[in-house]
Amino acid sequence: MSTELSESQDLNGLEQATDGTSRLTDICSGTVGNSMASIAEYYAGKSVLITGATGFMGKVLVEKLLRSCPEVKALYILVRPKAGQSMQQRVSDMMKCKLFDRVREDNPDFYQKIIPISSELTQPGLAISPEDVEKLSACINIVFHCAATIRFDEPLKHALQLNVIATQQLLSLAHQMHHLEAFIHISTAYANCNRKHIDEVIYPPPVEPKKLIESLEWMDDGIVRDITPRLISDRPNTYTYTKALAEYVVQQEQHRLNIGIIRPSIVGASWQEPFPGWIDNFNGPSGVFIAAGKGILRTMRANNDAVADLIPVDVVINLTLAAGWYTAVHRPKTALVYNCTTGGINPFHWGEIGRYIHHVMSSFKRNPLEQAFRRPNANITSNYLINQYWILVSHKFPALIYDLILRLTGQKPQMMRIFNRLHKAIGLLEYFSSQDWEWNSENMSMLMSQLTPEDRKTFNFDVRQLNWPEYIENYCIGTKKYVLNEDMSDIPAARQHLRKLRNIRYTFNTLLVVFIWRVFIARSQMARNIWYFVVSLCFKFLSYFRASSTLTN
Numbered sequence: 001m002s003t004e005l006s007e008s009q010d011l012n013g014l015e016q017a018t019d020g021t022s023r024l025t026d027i028c029s030g031t032v033g034n035s036m037a038s039i040a041e042y043y044a045g046k047s048v049l050i051t052g053a054t055g056f057m058g059k060v061l062v063e064k065l066l067r068s069c070p071e072v073k074a075l076y077i078l079v080r081p082k083a084g085q086s087m088q089q090r091v092s093d094m095m096k097c098k099l100f101d102r103v104r105e106d107n108p109d110f111y112q113k114i115i116p117i118s119s120e121l122t123q124p125g126l127a128i129s130p131e132d133v134e135k136l137s138a139c140i141n142i143v144f145h146c147a148a149t150i151r152f153d154e155p156l157k158h159a160l161q162l163n164v165i166a167t168q169q170l171l172s173l174a175h176q177m178h179h180l181e182a183f184i185h186i187s188t189a190y191a192n193c194n195r196k197h198i199d200e201v202i203y204p205p206p207v208e209p210k211k212l213i214e215s216l217e218w219m220d221d222g223i224v225r226d227i228t229p230r231l232i233s234d235r236p237n238t239y240t241y242t243k244a245l246a247e248y249v250v251q252q253e254q255h256r257l258n259i260g261i262i263r264p265s266i267v268g269a270s271w272q273e274p275f276p277g278w279i280d281n282f283n284g285p286s287g288v289f290i291a292a293g294k295g296i297l298r299t300m301r302a303n304n305d306a307v308a309d310l311i312p313v314d315v316v317i318n319l320t321l322a323a324g325w326y327t328a329v330h331r332p333k334t335a336l337v338y339n340c341t342t343g344g345i346n347p348f349h350w351g352e353i354g355r356y357i358h359h360v361m362s363s364f365k366r367n368p369l370e371q372a373f374r375r376p377n378a379n380i381t382s383n384y385l386i387n388q389y390w391i392l393v394s395h396k397f398p399a400l401i402y403d404l405i406l407r408l409t410g411q412k413p414q415m416m417r418i419f420n421r422l423h424k425a426i427g428l429l430e431y432f433s434s435q436d437w438e439w440n441s442e443n444m445s446m447l448m449s450q451l452t453p454e455d456r457k458t459f460n461f462d463v464r465q466l467n468w469p470e471y472i473e474n475y476c477i478g479t480k481k482y483v484l485n486e487d488m489s490d491i492p493a494a495r496q497h498l499r500k501l502r503n504i505r506y507t508f509n510t511l512l513v514v515f516i517w518r519v520f521i522a523r524s525q526m527a528r529n530i531w532y533f534v535v536s537l538c539f540k541f542l543s544y545f546r547a548s549s550t551l552t553n
């Protein structure tokens with residue numbers, strides 16, 4: 001089932017659901033239906049439910065809501081205990097994060113608005129207690145569903161459980177919410193990456209989700225692993241496959257709930273808010289930048305002419321909040337999909353990253369990462385064979401030597417293992433960096449046209465203003481400061497380390513020349529003859545050059 005949407009349809013708004021169920025919006029606060037209310041005014045007094053609030057995008061969403069919509073009533077966040085930490089510990093750690101510094105400055109008691117609800121999304125009923133279900137049903141006005149597994153190597157059963165079944169369960173919970181005005185689902189621009197042109201519609205799912213869930217239920221993990229490639233077919237991984245199924249599941253509820261679906265492309269560090277370059281993970285480009293900055297990654301394959309569709313996290317979150325407002329206030333007849341991408345508006349190509357990478361590398365030389373393996377010097381190539389050559393010469397060979405040194409000094413070899421993991425990760429990313437997609441992002445433009453001039457500034461998602469070189473530079477510095485938590489005051493020591501690495505390289509190259517001389521030239525008559533021939537040619541050339549320059553003088 002495919003739902004074509006047009007702008008005129010979007011703007012119809014404010015109608016009854018086709019099955020006769022009331023959309024519930026009118027029950028709630030008086031701001032509903034007031035399309036002139038600003039976004040912050042709309043969120044004032046609202047209770048918001050957020051899944052995935054401890055994740056990368058969820059945290060930015062929580063921060064932005066608290067900072068730019070200070071009158072929001074409460075943020076209910078679904079959190080699970082993890083890695084020996086209780087739910088409370090995790091939430092209080094999260095609020096100490098530097099990301100919240102600006103909110104803390106504005107309102108030191110901001111945490112009082114955050115109400116954690118214990119929930120494990122893979123469990124029946126999302127493992128939410130009956131009391132909490134009652135509480136949420138009574139007060140939630142808007143749901144933002146961010147939680148997902150974003151791993152590309154996730155076993156299908158688990159990806160299905162979290163990305164599809166948990167979404168279904170959340171939708172069931174949403175049905176019980178008496179005052180729900182909007183349900184915003186975060187998908188991915190790559191859910192339909194098996195297509196080259198992607199419109200803002202829900203495409204027919206690769207399989208009926210209900211049938212797949214029923215079939216996988218009785219299969220053991222081994223069988224599921226074996227049939228996964230056939231199931232995902234022309235998609236590269238279980239992530240994009242299950243995200244496509246989730247979109248369909250969400251769309252099924254479009255006549256009973258006000259739904260918006262956000263499809264961001266490759267989400268990167270923040271552009272402007274709360275400060276440039278904020279990032280907290282190794283996903284996608286971040287891991288690549290870090291590996292390049294550490295001097296580990298020296299080569300990567302990408303199609304130079306293809307668009308590198310990065311989108312800053314603050315842009316995605318601003319659009320998400322605006323879409324929440326629009327969905328609740330205008331209540332479009334069918335679920336609106338927002339392709340949240342940059343390629344069609346302010347394209348940046350892998351080739352440009354390739355050219356710009358030298359600036360990135362010099363940025364890493366100016367602000368080096370600590371304990372670099374080699375001096376940063378990465379290259380992007382679209383040629384498979386050239387890439388393989390550099391992998392051998394610049395990745396595997398140095399790793400072998402380093403591990404040999406570790407062995408000789410009685411330590412455990414580790415570099416080859418690190419490179420194997422890097423190659424696995426890069427291999428999984430290459431699908432996205434070696435192809436081109438074209439996303440239609442009309443709904444993003446339509447949404448922007450609906451905002452007041454003030455909201456356009458406060459919830460800026462106009463990527464035409466994005467200056468890519470500046471953004472990438474801040475991104476690299478952000479990986480150092482916020483992912484690796486390196487102190488900027490340690491930069492002189494890191495620079496000293498880079499100088500040491502340069503001296504090691506010079507020494508190594510000199511030793512290599514001496515070695516080649518000893519092994520090949522000094523021992524073979526023929527090599528010696530060739531060597532003398534080359535040297536005498538050089539001398540002849542030099543004396544000719546000297547003589548001719550004396551004559552001209």
Ligand SMILES: CCCCCCCCCCCCCCCC(=O)SCCNC(=O)CCNC(=O)[C@H](O)C(C)(C)COP(=O)(O)OP(=O)(O)OC[C@H]1O[C@@H](n2cnc3c(N)ncnc32)[C@H](O)[C@@H]1OP(=O)(O)O
Pocket residue numbers: 150151152153188189190264265266267282283284285286287288289290291292300353357378380421424425426428429432433
């Ligand atoms: C220069 C040119 C630029 C070109 C730039 C191209 C970018 C081209 C991007 C396309 C990207 C498309 C994106 C689609 C957009 C979405 O819709 S989804 C969002 C994207 N999702 C992802 O990026 C997830 C991809 N990652 C994965 O699937 C898994 O991490 C991998 C790659 C399979 C690796 O799995 P793994 O080997 O089990 O490693 P993992 O558990 O992730 O990490 C193990 C540890 O190593 C650490 N680690 C991971 N990476 C690193 C690193 N690089 N350094 C140091 N430590 C690291 C982790 O923090 C973790 O630490 P602990 O938590 O154990 O303490």
Ligand SMILES: NC(=O)C1=CN([C@@H]2O[C@H](COP(=O)(O)OP(=O)(O)OC[C@H]3O[C@@H](n4cnc5c(N)ncnc54)[C@H](OP(=O)(O)O)[C@@H]3O)[C@@H](O)[C@H]2O)C=CC1
Pocket residue numbers: 051052053054055056057058078079080082119120121122145146147148149150162186187188189243263264265266267268281283284
């Ligand atoms: N990052 C990107 O480049 C892109 C992301 N997206 C989409 O954006 C959304 C957010 O992604 P992002 O923030 O990067 O992802 P993260 O991996 O950073 O966050 C995932 C969130 O989901 C939660 N979660 C995962 N499993 C469970 C579970 N079993 N029970 C409860 N909570 C769980 C995590 O909680 P916990 O902390 O407990 O693990 C975490 O809060 C996802 O839907 C993703 O598909 C779309 C395009 C690109």
